Amino acid sequence: MDVIEGLWRAAKDERLGHALLFGGPDGVGKFASALYLAAGLFCETGPGEPCGQCGACHRFQSGGVESNHPDLLVVDPLDTGAEVIKINRIVFREDSSSKDDVELRRTVEGFLDLHAIESEWRVVIIRECHRMNVNAQNALLKTLEEPAAGTLLILETAQIGGLLDTIMSRVTRVEFTPLSKGDATELIYELSQESDFEVGEKMAENLSRWAKGSPGIAMGLLREGRTGERDLLLSLLAGRRGAVDCSRAVWDLDGKFGGGTDRAQARMRTRNVVDYMLEFMGDLARCCAGADPREQIHAELLHALGGDDSPALLLALGPRVDVARRRLLECRTDIEANITPDAILDRAFLALAILVKRAPARNS
Ligand SMILES: [Zn+2]
Structure with a gap:
């Protein structure tokens, strides 16, 4: 996981960009790596490999992929079954009749406007971000233009062609290549330690075969x-x-x-x-x-x-x-x-x- 370790080092040296684009084929652990990166930023011993023991790690572990960590927002269309990520997930619509706080916080903009609650970071992960329609992408641009300190937006997709050029020009691209058998097993093992479903190394290897080398699918199997x-x-x-x-x-x-x-x-x-x-x-x-x-x-x-x-x-x-x-x-x-x-x-x-x-x- 050299890529993620490099990003933690960059965070430590205060040279981590505020918007990353995790690109590469399906099933290579982009989304899983995004979660792992976030866990390592929140960890009280971080930025670095999450210790799994501290309060931040415990909160990250509970609540499944969505996690109960207050400084993390995951927009996951696969979890909700949404074909399209619409603008109302990005910004709160002024014209909406019920302006309640919970809904506001669930939007990317609303969430990033808040101050970090318990870490120095506020992390938003948008899975399969090519599912954002044009309105949603344009709304997201605004948050990319004026990022508050300590905010990190991680966009994940296997279909970079689905993103506007204006977004592409504002993100730092991180390319993922297919994982080796050993790396996939290791990542599944690590992720499971960070979740409610801890497995041993032997089981991680079984899961890697079952998920055909995709850590994301393996975590789904566990969940x-x-x-x-x-x-x-x-x-x-x-x-x-x-x-x-x-x-x-x-x-x-x-x-x-x-x-x-x-x-x-x-x-x-x-x-x-x-x-x-x-x-x-x-x-x-x-x-x-x-x-x-x-x-x-x-x-x-x-x-x-x-x-x-x-x-x-x-x-x-x-x-x-x-x-x-x-x-x-x-x-x-x-x-x-x-x-x-x-x-x-x-x-x-x-x-x-x-x-x-x-x-x-x-x-x-
Ligand atoms: Zn920790």
Whole structure:
């Protein structure tokens, strides 16, 4: 994370620009790095690597990606499901009938007008900032022209072409290139320590494979309680728990989803689990064709089925993999057809269980 360390050093030497543009392809950790940069600015031992122990770090850690730190504002269209970032997220509209304080503070301008509450910094992160429409971008320009001391605006996007030239000329560009496997794992590990979902290094490596090297996606997996789903699948595949038992246990897992009714969230969770199982079916199909189980995305699930000990065991599963996959695809269709999520989830776990039932007993 040389880039971020360089930015902390610049902050220490008081030569950090007040507007940064984190550019580069999707899934390389731009947004995650922006959060990490902010955490290191707020930390009482900073600017530098966040200690994870001080009051500022604790406040940063609680409240998920949005964080409860009073000096951080995150505009995250992915979290709210907004296609477009409109001007009302940037400035408070004078003509608005209800001028309440909370709404004012949630705008970029309103937030930056306030004095820093507990650190020397006020940081605004705008994720996928190309989603700002022209009005919003023009409004943002004003805040870029007269920055108060100690303010930092971090714009994040994979689509720099979507920004006005006038914005481009006022920001310092920081380019991100795809992360190496080791860097992705390290960043996921670090970020998890800064969040409510601490994981060990081994798990960070698993998550990195699962998220295909994207720290942002990995943190989303953690936030939605996906590691709990993984534990249930492991129990099922290793023959420790039954299908319906596992299915019911899904509803007790923690998980934070992007809004919607309980029913919508249940559907989201069901979709997650079924997609996860389907992705695993892809791994299995590749192994049935002779690929190495240890190199698959969900290697640990294959391991639970006994795939490491005996590749022949996975090869023999071939026909049942086809059946399970067909049933899971039916479940996938039914989710969109608005059928009760828990019934679909039961069927999905039962579909997966056929891989376990008649698997030859492993020698102990
Ligand atoms: Zn700290």
